[in-house]
Amino acid sequence: MAKNVTPRSSDFSQWYLDVIRAAELADYAPVRGCMVIRPTGYALWESIQRHFDEAFKETGHVNAYFPLLIPNSFLEREAQHVEGFAPECAVVTHAGGDELEEPLVVRPTSETVIGHMYSKWVQSWRDLPILINQWCNVMRWEKRPRLFLRTSEFLWQEGHTAHATREEAMEETLRMLGVYETIMKDVLALPVVTGEKSEGERFPGADNTFTCEAMMSDRKALQAGTSHFLGQNFAKAFDIRFQDRDGEVKYAWTTSWGVSTRLIGAIIMTHSDDDGLILPPRVAPVKVALLPISTDQDLISSSLEPKAMELKAAIEDRIGPRTVALDRQYHLRPSDRFFSHLQKGVPLRIELGQKELENRTVRLVCRDNGERIDVPMEGAPERVAEVLNQIQARLYDRALKFRRDNTHRVSSIEEFKEVMESKGGFVEAHFAGTPEDERAIKEATGATVRCFPSGDRSVGRCFYTGREGRLAIFAKAY
Amino acid sequence: MAKNVTPRSSDFSQWYLDVIRAAELADYAPVRGCMVIRPTGYALWESIQRHFDEAFKETGHVNAYFPLLIPNSFLEREAQHVEGFAPECAVVTHAGGDELEEPLVVRPTSETVIGHMYSKWVQSWRDLPILINQWCNVMRWEKRPRLFLRTSEFLWQEGHTAHATREEAMEETLRMLGVYETIMKDVLALPVVTGEKSEGERFPGADNTFTCEAMMSDRKALQAGTSHFLGQNFAKAFDIRFQDRDGEVKYAWTTSWGVSTRLIGAIIMTHSDDDGLILPPRVAPVKVALLPISTDQDLISSSLEPKAMELKAAIEDRIGPRTVALDRQYHLRPSDRFFSHLQKGVPLRIELGQKELENRTVRLVCRDNGERIDVPMEGAPERVAEVLNQIQARLYDRALKFRRDNTHRVSSIEEFKEVMESKGGFVEAHFAGTPEDERAIKEATGATVRCFPSGDRSVGRCFYTGREGRLAIFAKAY
Incomplete structure (x- = not known):
């Protein structure tokens, strides 16, 4: 029996690509950084989609479709958003034989164009909440592509909701985080840790980002899905206002949340072995x-x-x-x-x-x-x-x-470094540092804050600053 | 009760737009020619998708996903194809902050990039047939956009199959035409006429195009779906070759077939009335x-x-x-x-x-x-x-x-003109003309050959040339 998969122990990256090739999940496309999702891989995506889509509908969401191309000027309306995404955009400059007056970017995410439409649809509190999801392709130009994990084009769903109050929007943000967690655990068999991102790791334009973090079998973390509380940032940038019950005109509160074909990478790197792919039965198209x-x-x-x-x-x-x-x-x-x-x-x-x-x-x-x-x-x-x-x-x-066997508690930066060098995995520690501290820690250990886990709200002495801090999970990440 | 839909009799185009607006099916997007498919419209598309997707799977097809961006040079490999599509393409010239070495077009259709991948996947007769379908967005720049009927971006499915023999490929072409016809009739309640396109109306790069033609309530025709026999044109352009059972290396035979969000336009213009939208129960998301x-x-x-x-x-x-x-x-x-x-x-x-x-x-x-x-x-x-x-x-x-009440048999160009001016609708006549004759007829009557219907294979004297010809259906068309 010819073994054509590199053992994990000898070269994890090559093993990953070999598993994909042997299972015929995907191929690189002729355009650099893009992929072809082959029938076996796409059937897996359809199965993933079915589970999430059903859960979105059960929680009152409806699907819609917004345009692929976004005027460049839209991105610029939210300062952090354009800073985060503009460098990764693919830009259409010509169409129908003519040069365009304004360049159009291929959507890297759709907060801007959806915000523009919501501002037209929302007038009264009766128009809220808007609970819309979209399944589509997005594009973020990748210099170092990797099948399913980082490709210039990928498939995903992006939920975009608008609410009358801050509380409702925060409730929605956490509800969808919970929906993600449930499906990842029950269907994809991924024992994810959920929690809040640190300031430096937030979605560009969000007030808060919540995440599902999974541990791959090389002990690195993979961000499997995120849910963002956008505050009134996009409502203000795109003028999403409504007349409330009290007669006052107010800005809406918005959220967004997404999972992508990256989940296929998470499934591969969590369950597979040196013979190749292993799929959890509930998500396997062919069982x-x-x-x-x-x-x-x-x-x-x-x-x-x-x-x-x-x-x-x-x-x-x-x-x-x-x-x-x-x-x-x-x-x-x-x-x-x-x-x-x-x-x-x-x-x-x-x-x-x-x-x-x-x-x-x-x-x-x-x-x-x-x-x-x-x-x-x-x-x-x-x-x-x-x-x-x-x-x-x-x-x-x-x-x-x-994951449990490879999660370690540390109380000093020396211990942290020692653990990352000798064992890898997740490091738990109380932390109260700044984004600058996070950068220094990454420099020293290769690890970043994956999240402040929801499951452990304990407070303790920060291993780095000595101040009082929340429990954080650090890891090297994809 | 405020009526906010223009009566069909006073302005059919405005009625169509009013129906869409009143039903909240779609909106124009901020990018010219593009649309936003709103939740009501998208739920209808999901329902349409489910019926077609189930039928594709029942006939042995699998879904996959190919990249959005196609190297410009790919289009140029098939002479008719590039002539047909290049003028409508949107072109990405910059990405990730740099100018690209080769411009990339946003797919107007995917024969080329799929042909490229098939050439890598097909070596032996055992690799055939390949029966793949893709659900995706495509882009053809529109100067005169119209919601669902002609938009710069639209959603569709494109089936792409490769076969060992001409017979098998033709069988597939007609099988999928039959699948389309059945769903359009049984689910969408569209009594389509199926048949072969004339030479002048073929898909760019096809040897033969088959079509489903529906009559809208303004008596104009709408092409609701097409199935193309591509011969060996794309197999030769993209080198899809296989070693046959007899040891010989041969070019494959390919087909492609598609239906799009245009079907929503067909449903609207077939069934609705002056109060607004009417949906056939089998396709209505909310029944x-x-x-x-x-x-x-x-x-x-x-x-x-x-x-x-x-x-x-x-x-x-x-x-x-x-x-x-x-x-x-x-x-x-x-x-x-x-x-x-x-x-x-x-x-x-x-x-x-x-x-x-x-x-x-x-x-x-x-x-x-x-x-x-x-x-x-x-x-x-x-x-x-x-x-x-x-x-x-x-x-x-x-x-x-x-449709039957508005289908008329003619035997001369004068009669044809008279019918088109006084009644409109479908005109049936035996026809043996050239593409030039078709252009002259269009000039004189506004009507084009919609198809040579499969249901009537009678031969008779051509009303235009006097030669022996097949029965054709002419109409003004969307």
């Missing part, structure tokens, strides 16, 4: 690979395939349409057939050969730990569903244990 | 508006709303989640509440007041013909489903009758 195995063509066509078709239908009835891939690659050796599904991350393989047929059983093989389970054909769909749930739980538990 | 009606707040909160919630749940159980909108606009007069749903095209209104409560009935009011039906509360969900099916059928039948 089961079903393989009739024999060298006897007659047996295949008279017995194995009909039985397999029957089984596929019964399992799909139980766990959803198009979740079982029936493998007919009879021209390959069984081991190569196994390997092709294994590398695509399919959570469960079912083998069906002459022996199984005679015993009226099927053999289940778990992708994550290689466990083999022979189960009676009768009742197999229920057992498959059960085993898939077990795999889901195992993947989450393993990732959670890994 | 029922449910209105508790009373001026007695106690009755509302103690009886009407609880009953309405119960009814909403029961109906949604029957016809799908989030299909019933519970209207709580008690601050408006009932007539204004009715009108707000009517203008949004909601197929069925249910009224629930004190009288209904006493009689244990609800009143159904059909959007299309105003029919009122009092039905027992018991069993109401089944009746609602039935009535929605009746509305669906009525809308289709009405549109089909309208």
Whole structure:
């Protein structure tokens, strides 16, 4: 069996790219920094989208679509926003054969153009809240692209809401952080830590940014999703005003929140192994690979395939349409057939050969730990569903244990440096420093403040300044 | 009740825009020619997408995502393609603060970049067919934009397939035309005519283009979807070659096919009336508006709303989640509440007041013909489903009758001119002319060949050249 994936231990970056290539998730596009999301990768994105979209709708949000191109002058209306995004923009200067009067940027994010539209739609308190989400492509030019993690174009959702009061907007910001956390944990099996960003790590134009931080299997952090409390910054820049119940004209309070195709990178780097991709069953588009195995063509066509078709239908009835891939690659050796599904991350393989047929059983093989389970054909769909749930739980538990095992408490910068050099991972410490202190710490350790975790609101002596500070999590990050 | 929609008879174009505005389907964006698809419009697009996407998957297609930006040089590799699309392209010349070495066009369609990727993915006959679809935004700069019909940016799907043989590729081209036709008829209630385009109306780079042509209520034609047989043109331009079973290296045969947000324009202009939008139930995101009606707040909160919630749940159980909108606009007069749903095209209104409560009935009011039906509360969900099916059928039948009533057979150019001037609509005639003849006919009548319909393969004397020709349908078109 040819191994074509570099071991994680020898070169993590190469391992990551090899996993993507072997699973046929994505390819670099002919335009530098851009990617092609191949069918296997896109099906995964569709599955991710379905879960988030359903949760957005359940919490009262509706989808809409805003234009790809934004007048350059829009960006300039919010000072921090333009400073953050202008250097990364792709710019359209010509269209329809003519030079444009004003250059248009390809959206790097849509607060500005959406703010412009909201100012037209909002007049009265009755028009609020506006709870809109958009699924789209965005572009931020990347000098050092990396598939799914940093590409010049990526796919994402961006929620943009407007509210009558500060409290409501803050509630929304935290509600969506909670929606993200729930789906990341329950569906993607990512045991994320949620919390508030430090001032230096906020979204350009936000008063507050909240984040979901995941630990990858190289112990680095990955920001998996963010929810921003924008205060009245964009409302003032784009004149989103409304007449309140009391007759007064007020500026609205806005939020924005997003997750992107980066989540695919998070899934890969959390769960996969040296053989290739491992997908949590709840998000895997194909949950089961079903393989009739024999060298006897007659047996295949008279017995194995009909039985397999029957089984596929019964399992799909139980766990959803198009979740079982029936493998007919009879021209390959069984081991190569196994390997092709294994590398695509399919959570469960079912083998069906002459022996199984005679015993009226099927053999289940778990992708994550290689466990083999022979189960009676009768009742197999229920057992498959059960085993898939077990795999889901195992993947989450393993990732959670890994994060806990690699989270270290420190109380001095020396200890911090020592931990980062010898072990890496997440460092917990009380912290009360300034953005300048954060830069100095990054210089010394390579780590940045990932967040002040919501789960631990303890206050203690800052390891760096000695002042009283909140608990912070530091890590090297993607 | 304030009427804010211009009557169709006085100004069809203004009526169209008024319907869109009143239903809150879309707005012009701050960038000329681009649109914002508002939540009501986007929910309709999502519903359209779901139906098509399901049919694509049922016919073995998978989704993927290719990059937004395409090197200008790619377009130039197919002579007709660049001639057709280059003048409409938006061009990115700067990115990440630098001028690009080669300008990049925002995709007007993706045959070129997808052809480039297929050439890397296809080596053997075993790699074929490739059956990929993409949902995305595209950009074709418009000098005279019109919401949904012609906008500089629009949303669409583009299917791109590659096959080992000419026959297979032609089969695919026609299969997808059939998928389009079925959904347009059964779901969108558009009685389209399918057929082959004339040489002058083909997609730039195609050997053959097939189309679905719908008649709008101003009797003009709208091209609702197209399926292209691309021969080996793009395979040769992008070097998509494979080793066949016989060992020979051959060029693949490719197809492409697409429908876009233009379909929303087709739905509007086929079904709506002078009050505003009418949506066919099967594609309407909100199928029922449910209105508790009373001026007695106690009755509302103690009886009407609880009953309405119960009814909403029961109906949604029957016809799908989030299909019933519970209207709580008690601050408006009932007539204004009715009108707000009517203008949004909601197929069925249910009224629930004190009288209904006493009689244990609800009143159904059909959007299309105003029919009122009092039905027992018991069993109401089944009746609602039935009535929605009746509305669906009525809308289709009405549109089909309208098309038939406005289709005229001619046998000379004089008769053709006379019909176009006095009646408009579709003109049927046998035709054997050249692209030059088509241009002359357009000059004289304003009409172009919409298609040679698949349903009538009769041959007869060409009304223009006297030669033997196929039956063609001519019309003025959007």
